[in-house]
Amino acid sequence: MSARRKPAFGAVIYTGITLSLSAYFIFAAVQGDFGLFRRAEIESEAAQLSAQLKAIEAEVARMENLTTRLSDDYLDIDLLDQQARDVLGMMRSDEIVVR
Known part of the structure; x- marks a missing residue:
């Protein structure tokens, strides 16, 4: 008669713990706070x-350009005229308004 050997529960437990930890670390590497999906x-x-x-x-550069053009050192008369018309809502006597 041959004697049957019982399975070694230590090896089964070791394998189970190893697989569980491996699954946890793989999941954390992909889904975690510092994982691949978060990096993407x-x-x-x-x-x-x-x-x-x-x-x-670009907007700041445009605004700086407009500010420079309206400064005391460099005054753009056309821009000043346009701003005055926009703010005050005025027009020249020789212009026609189309609504």
């Missing part, structure tokens, strides 16, 4: 913010 979201958000920054910088 951060890179996408960084690209959007970079585009928004460029648009704001």
